[in-house]
Amino acid sequence: MGDNPRVMTRPHRFSDIADRFLTRRALLQGGVAAAALGFTPVGRIAGAPARAETPGLQFEELGRIGKDEPTHHVAPGYRAEVLISWGDPILPGAPAFDPMAQTAEAQRKQFGFNCDFIGYLPLKDGAATTAEHLASGESAHGLLCVNHEYSTPRYMFPGMKNSEAVAANSTPETIAVEKASVGHTIIEIRKSGGAWSVVADSPYARRIHAETDMDIAGPARGHARMKTDADPDGVRVKGTFQNCAGGVTPWGTILTAEENIQNYFTGVASKLPPENAREAASADSFSVGGRLWMWSTFDKRFDINVTPHEFNRFGWIVEIDPYDAGSVPKKRTALGRFRHEAATIVAKDGKPVVAYMGDDQSFEHIYKFVSARTYAAADVAANVDILDDGTLYVARFNDDGTGEWLPMVHGQGGLTTENGFDDQGDVVIDARRAAKVLGATETDRPEDLETDPITSRTYVAFTGGTDRKEAAPAAPRAPNRRGHIVEILAPGSDGDRDHTATDFQWDILLLAGHPEAETNAQGKYGPGISDAGYFAQPDNLVFDPKGRLWIATDGADEIGLADGLWACAVTGPERAVTRHFFSVPVGAELTGPCFTPDGETLFVSVQHPGQGDGGSFAEPVCRWPAAMDSAMPPRPSVVAITRDGGGPVGG
Numbered sequence: 001m002g003d004n005p006r007v008m009t010r011p012h013r014f015s016d017i018a019d020r021f022l023t024r025r026a027l028l029q030g031g032v033a034a035a036a037l038g039f040t041p042v043g044r045i046a047g048a049p050a051r052a053e054t055p056g057l058q059f060e061e062l063g064r065i066g067k068d069e070p071t072h073h074v075a076p077g078y079r080a081e082v083l084i085s086w087g088d089p090i091l092p093g094a095p096a097f098d099p100m101a102q103t104a105e106a107q108r109k110q111f112g113f114n115c116d117f118i119g120y121l122p123l124k125d126g127a128a129t130t131a132e133h134l135a136s137g138e139s140a141h142g143l144l145c146v147n148h149e150y151s152t153p154r155y156m157f158p159g160m161k162n163s164e165a166v167a168a169n170s171t172p173e174t175i176a177v178e179k180a181s182v183g184h185t186i187i188e189i190r191k192s193g194g195a196w197s198v199v200a201d202s203p204y205a206r207r208i209h210a211e212t213d214m215d216i217a218g219p220a221r222g223h224a225r226m227k228t229d230a231d232p233d234g235v236r237v238k239g240t241f242q243n244c245a246g247g248v249t250p251w252g253t254i255l256t257a258e259e260n261i262q263n264y265f266t267g268v269a270s271k272l273p274p275e276n277a278r279e280a281a282s283a284d285s286f287s288v289g290g291r292l293w294m295w296s297t298f299d300k301r302f303d304i305n306v307t308p309h310e311f312n313r314f315g316w317i318v319e320i321d322p323y324d325a326g327s328v329p330k331k332r333t334a335l336g337r338f339r340h341e342a343a344t345i346v347a348k349d350g351k352p353v354v355a356y357m358g359d360d361q362s363f364e365h366i367y368k369f370v371s372a373r374t375y376a377a378a379d380v381a382a383n384v385d386i387l388d389d390g391t392l393y394v395a396r397f398n399d400d401g402t403g404e405w406l407p408m409v410h411g412q413g414g415l416t417t418e419n420g421f422d423d424q425g426d427v428v429i430d431a432r433r434a435a436k437v438l439g440a441t442e443t444d445r446p447e448d449l450e451t452d453p454i455t456s457r458t459y460v461a462f463t464g465g466t467d468r469k470e471a472a473p474a475a476p477r478a479p480n481r482r483g484h485i486v487e488i489l490a491p492g493s494d495g496d497r498d499h500t501a502t503d504f505q506w507d508i509l510l511l512a513g514h515p516e517a518e519t520n521a522q523g524k525y526g527p528g529i530s531d532a533g534y535f536a537q538p539d540n541l542v543f544d545p546k547g548r549l550w551i552a553t554d555g556a557d558e559i560g561l562a563d564g565l566w567a568c569a570v571t572g573p574e575r576a577v578t579r580h581f582f583s584v585p586v587g588a589e590l591t592g593p594c595f596t597p598d599g600e601t602l603f604v605s606v607q608h609p610g611q612g613d614g615g616s617f618a619e620p621v622c623r624w625p626a627a628m629d630s631a632m633p634p635r636p637s638v639v640a641i642t643r644d645g646g647g648p649v650g651g
């Protein structure tokens with residue numbers, strides 16, 4: 001979902017990185033040595049060692065699709081089928097979805113609302129351990145692990161046609177339904193005869209929501225600022241919500257990112273007492289107080305003036321073991337607290353584990369965590385809790401195409417008591433403030449980060465930042481109305497990069513936008529994209545097993561397009577030549593793209609279909625996946641995309 005705009009200007013050295021990027025690309029195409037023209041070499045311009053080229057994509061492109069289409073579309077030769085929708089039964093005893101008779105008890109057993117990140121983990125019949133399941137690479141039988149980002153009462157319940165009606169008509173029961181509709185779902189799925197279906201009564205099936213007990217792990221566990229009357233030890237918290245992007249670990253767990261947590265809290269930061277000055281600063285940073293949701297009316301833990309520490313207990317990465325339905329999710333506080341997006345893992349046997357993460361708010365930052373322990377590929381169980389101990393870093397991008405990862409360690413670089421950091425718990429709870437003390441680069445709403453399985457280069461989707469007044473390193477447009485994708489090169493060569501290092505180089509893969517828009521919103525892609533190949537607001541990313549980058553959008557309607565999915569190579573002649581593959585129905589954004597290990601199925605989430613200006617449960621702009629003449633409201637759903645006759649998606 002979108003950023004809450006926050007007006008803020010900071011001095012930045014101006015540099016027209018966009019122009020330099022274009023010049024470099026032209027030079028490359030012309031075969032001219034960049035160094036001869038006085039450019040600081042970056043990435044592939046630097047005469048870097050030869051590298052494997054990403055295989056090109058081979059599919060007939062989906063034509064350009066406008067923003068008002070009532071249904072989804074996929075490229076010719078593919079089929080896209082709804083696998084599961086909001087309200088579908090998950091757990092034993094769950095009733096069929098009845099939008100006019102919703103209860104919290106039913107919703108806790110049904111698929112949640114606003115599906116987002118998807119992780120797929122293989123299941124092998126007869127396997128006894130997670131390691132055996134993982135090693136199978138099974139691509140026709142697995143666990144589908146799906147985030148549910150947030151509730152939208154206007155579209156979930158009858159009689160809530162605007163915010164006044166939501167305020168007037170919310171009840172303890174509707175709030176309980178909302179709380180049960182967010183979080184995460186785990187289902188078992190199987191492919192048979194080329195079609196996927198949900199396995200009924202699976203022992204793995206699970207709903208995790210805003211009241212599910214979870215442990216607090218890492219440096220903030222037991223911290224004074226994590227303690228509440230309900231949890232005097234600061235070790236156990238009820239629930240997770242605003243679960244947006246995420247990641248899958250090679251040890252078979254899911255990492256889910258708590259993003260816009262401020263939306264469920266209310267209160268006035270300036271009325272907090274002096275002993276809660278840090279909580280007040282945090283609430284201001286997240287923009288608590290918008291009063292868009294009504295949870296605090298019926299549950300005072302969401303009122304920061306009543307329960308000041310509860311807000312500190314959200315905004316984390318939560319690790320879930322989907323292979324054990326009885327496992328307790330853990331909030332991994334070593335990874336910092338912010339409007340989390342993504343937690344994508346790079347792991348090499350015998351090396352520390354690296355997790356890349358973003359903070360989706362204008363002028364916030366990019367982070368990575370490097371574990372203290374090393375990854376044991378042959379001993380899956382040995383990696384449990386590896387994310388509790390290590391070093392959190394935040395990125396500084398330099399104007400010359402280099403960058404550094406700045407360690408966020410208590411006592412170093414100004415993260416001291418005199419600056420309000422008494423210990424590492426304070427550093428992770430107030431990671432945003434710590435990042436600013438360290439001089440981290442303020443970026444344009446980083447959503448997803450993904451590392452190419454072939455080249456080991458890392459890509460960041462910046463959805464855009466209209467508040468930006470001046471260009472900055474890795475943020476070349478001010479304002480950034482259309483978003484862009486940055487390439488981060490850890491030291492080394494393609495396929496062999498040291499992600500634990502503290503230095504990196506960066507480049508711009510593409511600038512999103514219409515190729516013929518005015519200068520500052522003009523899209524810049526690889527040469528020769530089609531009339532359907534451009535987009536706006538890149539958001540979620542995923543690599544297929546062959547190393548092609550798939551880009552989901554959130555806001556392409558701003559240039560008249562349906563949101564959807566585009567794909568491109570990241571090396572070779574088709575670098576950044578994006579092609580259109582899938583579009584979502586009106587009102588929706590596309591989230592959570594996820595491939596099976598064999599690359600033959602692509603799962604996507606269609607989030608908030610049918611939502612438009614002035615719309616509601618009774619008057620949506622479409623009722624997808626049902627027809628417009630149905631009595632059903634629009635239902636966020638997961639779609640499974642496969643190729644007619646089988647084979648890898650994208651060719």
Ligand code: FEO
Pocket residue numbers: 001002149244245259341360447
């Ligand atoms: Fe939930 Fe950053 O989108």
Ligand code: CA
Pocket residue numbers: 001244245447539540554591
């Ligand atoms: Ca998102």
Ligand code: CA
Pocket residue numbers: 245246342448449450540541542
């Ligand atoms: Ca992703």
